Amino acid sequence: MPDLRLWLKVPPRRDVARRLLPAAAVVLFALVPAVPFFTDPWLRVFFLVGLYVVLGLGLNIVVGFAGLLDLGYVAFFAAGAYLMGILTSPQSPVDLRLEFWVILPLALLLGALVGLLLGLPVLPLRGDYLAIVTLGFGEIIRILLVNLRDITGGSQGLAAIEKPPVPGWQRIDEPWQWYYVILVTAVAVAFLSARLRDARIGRAWEAIREDEDVAAAMGIDTVKYKLLAFATGAAVGSVGGVLFASYIGFINPTSFTLQVSINVLAVVIIGGMGNTWGVVFGAFILIGVPELLQFRETSDVLERLGWLRTALDAPFAALDALAPFGVWRVPEPETWGRLVADKRFIIYGALLVAVMVARPGGLFPSRRRKLEFEAPPPSEVAEPSALAAGGSQ
Amino acid sequence: MSVRPLLEVRGLSVRFQGLLALDSVDMTVPPGQIRGLIGPNGAGKTTLFNCLTGFYRPTGGSILLDGVRIDGMPMHHVAALGVARTFQNIRLFANMTVIENVLVGAHRTIPVGGPDQLRPRRRHEQRLAEVAAQLRGLPGGVVSSLVEIAGALVRPPAWIRAEREAVERARRLLEAVGLRGRENELARNLPYGDQRRLELARALASRPRLLLLDEPTAGMNPGETLAMMDLIRRLREEYGLTIILIEHQMRVVMGICEEVTVLDYGRKIAEGPPEAVQRDPAVIEAYLGTKFARQLRGGHGTP
Numbered sequence: 001m002p003d004l005r006l007w008l009k010v011p012p013r014r015d016v017a018r019r020l021l022p023a024a025a026v027v028l029f030a031l032v033p034a035v036p037f038f039t040d041p042w043l044r045v046f047f048l049v050g051l052y053v054v055l056g057l058g059l060n061i062v063v064g065f066a067g068l069l070d071l072g073y074v075a076f077f078a079a080g081a082y083l084m085g086i087l088t089s090p091q092s093p094v095d096l097r098l099e100f101w102v103i104l105p106l107a108l109l110l111g112a113l114v115g116l117l118l119g120l121p122v123l124p125l126r127g128d129y130l131a132i133v134t135l136g137f138g139e140i141i142r143i144l145l146v147n148l149r150d151i152t153g154g155s156q157g158l159a160a161i162e163k164p165p166v167p168g169w170q171r172i173d174e175p176w177q178w179y180y181v182i183l184v185t186a187v188a189v190a191f192l193s194a195r196l197r198d199a200r201i202g203r204a205w206e207a208i209r210e211d212e213d214v215a216a217a218m219g220i221d222t223v224k225y226k227l228l229a230f231a232t233g234a235a236v237g238s239v240g241g242v243l244f245a246s247y248i249g250f251i252n253p254t255s256f257t258l259q260v261s262i263n264v265l266a267v268v269i270i271g272g273m274g275n276t277w278g279v280v281f282g283a284f285i286l287i288g289v290p291e292l293l294q295f296r297e298t299s300d301v302l303e304r305l306g307w308l309r310t311a312l313d314a315p316f317a318a319l320d321a322l323a324p325f326g327v328w329r330v331p332e333p334e335t336w337g338r339l340v341a342d343k344r345f346i347i348y349g350a351l352l353v354a355v356m357v358a359r360p361g362g363l364f365p366s367r368r369r370k371l372e373f374e375a376p377p378p379s380e381v382a383e384p385s386a387l388a389a390g391g392s393q
Numbered sequence: 394m395s396v397r398p399l400l401e402v403r404g405l406s407v408r409f410q411g412l413l414a415l416d417s418v419d420m421t422v423p424p425g426q427i428r429g430l431i432g433p434n435g436a437g438k439t440t441l442f443n444c445l446t447g448f449y450r451p452t453g454g455s456i457l458l459d460g461v462r463i464d465g466m467p468m469h470h471v472a473a474l475g476v477a478r479t480f481q482n483i484r485l486f487a488n489m490t491v492i493e494n495v496l497v498g499a500h501r502t503i504p505v506g507g508p509d510q511l512r513p514r515r516r517h518e519q520r521l522a523e524v525a526a527q528l529r530g531l532p533g534g535v536v537s538s539l540v541e542i543a544g545a546l547v548r549p550p551a552w553i554r555a556e557r558e559a560v561e562r563a564r565r566l567l568e569a570v571g572l573r574g575r576e577n578e579l580a581r582n583l584p585y586g587d588q589r590r591l592e593l594a595r596a597l598a599s600r601p602r603l604l605l606l607d608e609p610t611a612g613m614n615p616g617e618t619l620a621m622m623d624l625i626r627r628l629r630e631e632y633g634l635t636i637i638l639i640e641h642q643m644r645v646v647m648g649i650c651e652e653v654t655v656l657d658y659g660r661k662i663a664e665g666p667p668e669a670v671q672r673d674p675a676v677i678e679a680y681l682g683t684k685f686a687r688q689l690r691g692g693h694g695t696p
């Protein structure tokens with residue numbers, strides 16, 4: 001039954017390590033809240049990282065799989081967040097008493113619809129034009145949020161958004177609980193998007209990315225599949241929005257700026273388009289590290305670098321003593337973390353440019369999944385006339 | 394003629410701004426034939442292929458595939474009716490693996506997405522499919538899309554079976570074109586000749602009735618060319634294909650084409666059995682001064 005292995009994607013023995021690695025990583029991640037070192041502030045940072053992993057994986061369906069450059073991804077994130085906000089905040093006029101678990105699937109649906117809404121007008125556009133129009137779409141949604149004051153609370157936003165209830169228990173509120181919520185969501189999204197990628201729909205997306213005209217000549221309804229990419233990616237973004245709104249408890253339009261779209265895109269590109277681990281890594285570097293740099297623990301560690309500061313500062317100190325005007329001096333080491341965090345967009349920019357120049361495929365370019373197509377040993381495919389077999393359809 | 398032609402091109406014209414790339418071209422191809430399409434560079438051969446596959450909308454005339462009008466149809470509908478092609482300048486999905494390329498070619502034959510893989514063969518079936526599509530409108534597309542996505546996520550036994558059969562077929566096709574064992578290589582990493590063969594396998598994967606080959610032996614050495622000719626002949630037999638072949642090497646044209654159509658400046662200047670076309674003064678005139686002219690004169694000119 002060698003072929004059955006192939007079909008059920010049972011990995012060949014030498015591939016087991018590659019399969020076990022993700023499982024081991026998930027187990028490790030699941031143990032994080034049990035480590036006393038990771039206090040609540042850490043878990044909050046990890047939640048943010050996890051959220052960006054979810055968003056990155058969602059955008060990756062659009063940008064990485066289907067090759068559609070979408071700069072308005074924040075619109076879908078906002079759609080989910082405001083759905084959650086409008087349906088549960090006491091400040092909104094809508095009072096349906098819906099709970100988080102009902103809103104989640106609704107958000108999936110709403111996200112897909114908003115994705116179609118964006119997809120329909122931009123379908124004929126390619127490349128740069130698509131990027132510009134989607135960028136505008138993201139802004140339109142944000143302006144709508146500001147102006148539809150009666151429903152969205154305008155720039156005041158919506159507060160006291162509900163937390164997810166757990167039957168027979170309390171509502172999810174503690175950072176460690178949210179940590180698990182985002183971990184489960186991220187793992188689920190990673191798993192499901194990999195399944196889409198390895199199916200007919202995923203191949204159609206990739207074919208469109210590679211060469212849209214040829215994809216159409218192969219019988220792929222490119223309009224339909226591009227819409228599906230937008231809708232699927234948007235649905236994921238919308239779910240991320242629901243989680244974010246419920247976690248934060250308070251939303252207003254400043255949380256849904258172009259910067260979010262750019263951050264998510266940067267996460268996808270730095271990590272390597274199409275690669276789940278790349279997205280995890282990108283989210284950690286771009287979202288997690290700047291937060292961690294501002295931790296007191298970080299300052300405590302940096303404080304011990306006084307000697308380095310003295311060394312670096314020596315030329316400036318000398319200059320300062322000589323020059324009649326004030327000279328910039330290297331700041332105290334404990335402020336370095338915050339300094340880097342404040343300048344993170346410059347660093348992102350430089351990092352992005354460096355990655356695009358040095359490794360256009362991202363730091364972890366997506367490896368082709370080969371082994372599911374591992375050829376059986378020759379004896380098993382030997383047919384008298386392979387051609388005749390192929391022709392007898 | 395007793396058999397209904399598989400392909401009927403009537404008065405086909407294509408104008409690009411000032412340039413008349415095709416000028417009232419008529420062409421009739423009976424089922425099962427290997428038809429050569431020749432002519433100097435820029436004669437409009439590739440343009441004709443682009444019309445046959447729905448990539449260009451002709452400015453005049455009509456194209457009938459087995460009695461169904463296909464000119465101006467969206468490309469994927471034309472493909473669904475059984476037209477497949479290869480490209481003069483190889484256009485593989487470079488960053489996908491060899492077998493994935495073939496699986497994309499097989500897209501319509503993998504039954505996972507509901508009604509969109511209806512493959513109407515006869516005229517009334519085609520009409521029926523169109524009406525059904527209109528009646529259903531968007532909801533039909535939504536339903537088939539949901540079925541496809543749900544199937545991909547859940548992977549029920551039927552999905553696994555469909556995928557399994559598709560991969561098995563893809564592997565047989567790769568074997569048929571001589572690419573066995575290369576399944577997992579990136580298409581971009583294949584040597585040139587193998588890329589041409591992969592394009593052929595990908596085109597075959599859609600189960601075409603009409604196969605359009607745009608210079609399949611371009612850039613091949615004599616040995617590879619012979620192998621490719623052999624392959625084309627074999628594929629025609631095994632799959633019951635009708636083939637139109639754009640070709641520059643006279644030896645290939647003489648070797649495998651039953652009839653040849655000659656284009657020059659967008660007009661059909663000759664048509665008939667290769668031996669007759671080869672002696673046609675208009676053809677010799679069109680090719681005057683080109684390398685091809687020597688081949689014409691020499692009969693089986695050197696490649």
Ligand SMILES: Nc1ncnc2c1ncn2[C@@H]1O[C@H](COP(=O)(O)OP(=O)(O)O)[C@@H](O)[C@H]1O
Nearest residue numbers: 409412414432433434435436437438439440441
């Ligand atoms: N998309 C296009 N736009 C403008 N001109 C075109 C286009 N496609 C082809 N042509 C022109 O049409 C003529 C026929 O081209 P083509 O069909 O590629 O010739 P060939 O017989 O060599 O395949 C050429 O003069 C070419 O420049």
Ligand SMILES: [Mg+2]
Nearest residue numbers: 438439440481
């Ligand atoms: Mg050409």
